[in-house]
Amino acid sequence: MGTNNAAAATASLRSSYTSLRLAILVGLCGGVPRIANLDAFLGDVVVSKTIIQYDYGRRYPGRFTVKNTVEDSLGRPNRDIRGLLAVFETELMRKRLQKEASEHLKHLQKTAGIQRRRAHYSYPGTAEDRLYSPAYAHKHRTSCDLCTTSDAFCESASEASCTVAGCSSTNLVVREHTVEEANFSPEIFIGRVGSGNTVMKSGEDRDRIASTHNIIAFETEGAGAWDEIPCIVVKGICDYADSHNNEAWQDFAAATSAAVAKAILGRYIVRDGDRVFSPG
Structure with a gap:
C-alpha cells in the first residue's frame, strides 16, 4: 500500500520489461456511493480515466489545497488508453464489457470452489451492503x-x-438493489480516481473531496504507478470510504476487479508498426 511503494515497484517492473505498453493495477478501493446520478454498490468496479493525488498539496491555516497545476498534474493517459476507455464509455460496449466480466467472475468462483481456496469469492448478499x-x-x-x-x-x-x-x-441510507444475488454482474464506472497515502475513512470528507474534484473512488496505489508507466486502475468497491468497518466484501470485490481487468485485456489491441495484435 502507498503511492511511494507503488512507484518503486512499478519502476522496477519497467526496468525489467522495457517494451511494456500497459499496466493494469487491480485491487480494492473505497467507493463513492453516488456516481453520475447512479447508485454504486459494494462489488461494483471503478476504472480510472484520470487520477488525482488528493492528499498532495499545501496546508494553510484552516484549509488544505490540493496541488493540481500543470506542473504538479499526473497528466492524462496515452492515446491508446484514451481510445480504449472512450469505447468502453459507450453504452453498448460497457454492457458487453460487463457481460464478459460476469462470465469471468463465474469461472473464477467455480474454479476457486473446485480448488478449495481459502478466499471466499461468493457474493456476500445485499443484507451485508450497508451504507x-x-x-x-x-x-x-x-x-x-x-x-x-x-x-x-x-x-x-x-x-x-x-x-x-x-x-x-x-x-x-435506504437504496434499492436491483441485482439478482444468484447472478451478480458488477456495474462498471469510469472516471477520476482519488489516490493518496492515507486511507479514506470519513463519510463527510469523502463527499466533500469527491464533490470538489469529481472523484468516484479512493485508493492508495494508483498515483505511484500512473506516474511511471501507461496505467489503468481497476478497483473493486469493498467499502464506502467511511468509518464503518466491513471486511466481508474484500474477497468478492477483488474477484470482480480481476474479472473486469480480464475483460479489458480481451478488448485491448496492441499496435506494433503495421502489425496489430489482439488478445485471445
Whole structure:
C-alpha cells in the first residue's frame, strides 16, 4: 500500500520489461456511493480515466489545497488508453464489457470452489451492503467511555464490526438493489480516481473531496504507478470510504476487479508498426 511503494515497484517492473505498453493495477478501493446520478454498490468496479493525488498539496491555516497545476498534474493517459476507455464509455460496449466480466467472475468462483481456496469469492448478499449517513460515525454506542464521552479516536471501535460497535440501522441510507444475488454482474464506472497515502475513512470528507474534484473512488496505489508507466486502475468497491468497518466484501470485490481487468485485456489491441495484435 502507498503511492511511494507503488512507484518503486512499478519502476522496477519497467526496468525489467522495457517494451511494456500497459499496466493494469487491480485491487480494492473505497467507493463513492453516488456516481453520475447512479447508485454504486459494494462489488461494483471503478476504472480510472484520470487520477488525482488528493492528499498532495499545501496546508494553510484552516484549509488544505490540493496541488493540481500543470506542473504538479499526473497528466492524462496515452492515446491508446484514451481510445480504449472512450469505447468502453459507450453504452453498448460497457454492457458487453460487463457481460464478459460476469462470465469471468463465474469461472473464477467455480474454479476457486473446485480448488478449495481459502478466499471466499461468493457474493456476500445485499443484507451485508450497508451504507450509513455520512455524518454517522462508527464508534461504540455503549460500554466505552472514550466513545460515549468524547470525539477522540478509539482504535478498538475502528477494528470492530458495526454489529459489535452497535451502529443503529435507523441511520442506514435506504437504496434499492436491483441485482439478482444468484447472478451478480458488477456495474462498471469510469472516471477520476482519488489516490493518496492515507486511507479514506470519513463519510463527510469523502463527499466533500469527491464533490470538489469529481472523484468516484479512493485508493492508495494508483498515483505511484500512473506516474511511471501507461496505467489503468481497476478497483473493486469493498467499502464506502467511511468509518464503518466491513471486511466481508474484500474477497468478492477483488474477484470482480480481476474479472473486469480480464475483460479489458480481451478488448485491448496492441499496435506494433503495421502489425496489430489482439488478445485471445
